[in-house]
Amino acid sequence: MTLNRHILSVALVGVLSAIPAFASAATTEIVIQYPYGELFDETHKQIAAEFAKLNPDIKVSFRAPYESYEEGTQKVLREAITRQMPDITFQGLNRVRILVDRKIAVPLDGFIKAEKNFAVQGFHQAMYDIGTQSGKVYALPFAISLPIAYYNLDLVKRAGGDPDKLPTTWDGVIGLANKVRGLGADINGVTMAWDITGNWLWQAPVLSQGGSMLTADEKKVAFNGAPGEFAIDLYARLVQDAKLPNISQPDSRAAFAAGKTGIHVTSTSDLAKVTSMVGGKFALKTHAFPSVKEGEGRLPAGGNLGVILSQDPKKRQAAWEVLKFWTGPIGASIVARTTGYMPPNKVANEIYLKDFYVQNPNNFTAVKQLPLLTRWYAFPGENGLKITDVIKDHLQTIVSGKRAAEPRAVLKDMANDVQQLLPR
Numbered sequence: 001m002t003l004n005r006h007i008l009s010v011a012l013v014g015v016l017s018a019i020p021a022f023a024s025a026a027t028t029e030i031v032i033q034y035p036y037g038e039l040f041d042e043t044h045k046q047i048a049a050e051f052a053k054l055n056p057d058i059k060v061s062f063r064a065p066y067e068s069y070e071e072g073t074q075k076v077l078r079e080a081i082t083r084q085m086p087d088i089t090f091q092g093l094n095r096v097r098i099l100v101d102r103k104i105a106v107p108l109d110g111f112i113k114a115e116k117n118f119a120v121q122g123f124h125q126a127m128y129d130i131g132t133q134s135g136k137v138y139a140l141p142f143a144i145s146l147p148i149a150y151y152n153l154d155l156v157k158r159a160g161g162d163p164d165k166l167p168t169t170w171d172g173v174i175g176l177a178n179k180v181r182g183l184g185a186d187i188n189g190v191t192m193a194w195d196i197t198g199n200w201l202w203q204a205p206v207l208s209q210g211g212s213m214l215t216a217d218e219k220k221v222a223f224n225g226a227p228g229e230f231a232i233d234l235y236a237r238l239v240q241d242a243k244l245p246n247i248s249q250p251d252s253r254a255a256f257a258a259g260k261t262g263i264h265v266t267s268t269s270d271l272a273k274v275t276s277m278v279g280g281k282f283a284l285k286t287h288a289f290p291s292v293k294e295g296e297g298r299l300p301a302g303g304n305l306g307v308i309l310s311q312d313p314k315k316r317q318a319a320w321e322v323l324k325f326w327t328g329p330i331g332a333s334i335v336a337r338t339t340g341y342m343p344p345n346k347v348a349n350e351i352y353l354k355d356f357y358v359q360n361p362n363n364f365t366a367v368k369q370l371p372l373l374t375r376w377y378a379f380p381g382e383n384g385l386k387i388t389d390v391i392k393d394h395l396q397t398i399v400s401g402k403r404a405a406e407p408r409a410v411l412k413d414m415a416n417d418v419q420q421l422l423p424r
Contacts, residue, residue: 028318029059034090035072035304037065039269040143043338047331051322058318069095069197069304070385076309080104087310087319090142092197093130093301097378098385100133106308107136111320122329122347130344130375131305138307140327143341145269145302146366146373147204149173149290153283155180155187155262166287170234173263173290177242180262190242191252193266194235194399196302198392201265203300203377204289205231210296213377219422224415229408235398236407246400253277265289267302268366271340275362286365298374303341342366381423390417 034040048060066072069092076099079085091099099105112118112128123140131139153163159179167173177189194201202223203213211227214220223231238244247255249266256264257277264274271286278284289299306323310316325331332343333352340363343349349367357364379387394414397403403410 027057027059028315029061030088030310030315030319030322031061031063031086032088032090032322033063033066033072033075033086035066035069035092039273039339040065040090043143043335046334046338047326050330050334051325055321055325058321060322070388073098073385076104077102080309083311085309087308087315088323089307089309090304091139091307092304092376093141093144094197094376094378096131096139096305096307097133097380099307100138104309105138106310106316107138108140108308108320108323109137111317111324112137115324120347121324122332122345122349123327124346127327127344130301131307139305140323141301141303141305141344142327142331143269143303143335143339144344144373145267145341146299146369147201147265147289147302148268148365148369149287150256150264150266150270150274151285151287152256152259152262153285154259155183155282158183159262163283163285166285167290168288169291170237173265174237174242177263181243186260188243188245188255188261190238190244190263190265191247191255191261192238192244192264193249193252193270194395195249195392196267198388200267200300200302200376202231202391202395205234205291207300207374208289208292208297210293210298213379214422218380221415221419221422224411228411228415232398232407232411232414235395236404239398239401239404244399257281268340268342268363269303271362272338273340275340284362286362288365288369292372297372299369299372300376301373302376336363340366342370379418379422381421383421387418387421390414390421 034044051060063086066075072091073095076085076089127141128137130141131137151166156163161176167176173190181187181189192201206223206227209227209230211225212222215222252264253270253274255261257274259282275284306326308316308319308323310319327345329345329347329352332345332348335341335343336353336356357367378384391414394410398407398410
């Protein structure tokens with residue numbers, strides 16, 4: 001964690017902890033920890049302020065943010081041993097499974113059943129499905145993202161592209177990227193945040209072709225068929241044909257915001273930050289993820305959801321009130337206005353944010369892709385986290401150029417390595 005980020009996080013913890021200072025001595029304190037402070041500090045600050053106005057008997061405080069989804073999960077697993085967990089943790093959508101398997105997450109079905117007219121507050125079955133494991137609801141989605149493409153329209157125009165007819169296929173993206181790259185030695189045609197959480201933008205092109213990560217019984221790798229070949233070939237083409245630079249997610253974001261990249265493929269979650277970084281230097285437009293196979297293709301929902309960890313029954317009820325507010329209409333609308341994420345709450349999208357999407361069409365790109373949304377697959381067993389690292393390491397051999405000329409061999413090796421880590 002950098003010094004500036006540490007100072008910001010500490011300052012934020014102090015501010016947020018002080019919000020409900022007027023509450024009585026009988027207040028219940030609920031401790032929250034969430035990932036990616038640079039994306040969510042302001043979001044949680046605003047939601048906490050609104051919550052405090054309506055709930056003086058519950059004090060919300062924050063621990064310093066997790067640096068990533070992976071770090072957040074590992075930290076909770078360690079804290080579960082010493083019972084030092086926060087009352088609510090926000091985890092990546094594909095990390096709930098491990099908390100359920102370890103019997104750390106608290107099931108929410110009883111709380112949901114006790115609510116009256118819950119649907120009127122925008123809660124619906126699709127929200128429950130995202131956080132459901134083994135037939136029970138263990139989490140409520142807080143912020144949802146999908147992969148999209150960001151375009152620098154100034155570079156697109158200079159390269160002879162049509163801002164009103166942006167590419168819908170990877171062939172079109174690569175073709176336009178090469179034209180943009182021809183504008184100067186310091187210009188990238190395309191970048192792709194391939195390293196997001198290690199496997200999200202691996203799953204995206206595989207699922208976009210109707211593929212899956214494992215077979216239905218979860219005993220065998222399934223991403224080594226035609227959809228996986230499409231995905232691994234895509235990465236090789238981006239490197240060999242479009243000269244995809246071997247840079248990290250933060251560096252690719254910074255290059256795009258500086259006006260040095262024509263097309264940047266990443267998560268909707270970056271939208272608020274990227275828009276702020278661009279600051280009007282060029283015309284920015286978002287567009288749909290390319291080449292989703294009609295009728296079969298899906299895209300993995302990224303983002304995070306809230307999980308109650310508290311072991312105290314009284315605190316659990318208070319934690320439920322907090323989680324309900326964070327994922328309800330007010331909290332969800334703040335998510336949309338302060339980040340690039342989509343709120344899954346129907347009332348927030350259809351009522352609170354109706355005018356917002358009209359005024360901010362770049363935010364609406366992902367909303368239009370909602371019919372394609374599917375679960376971000378979580379690999380089973382004790383090696384679930386390690387499998388993510390294995391996939392990332394194999395993708396790195398393509399992106400680095402080391403094995404870009406043999407993508408099918410990389411796919412075979414990746415599949416074999418993952419197969420060895422599956423439960424037997």
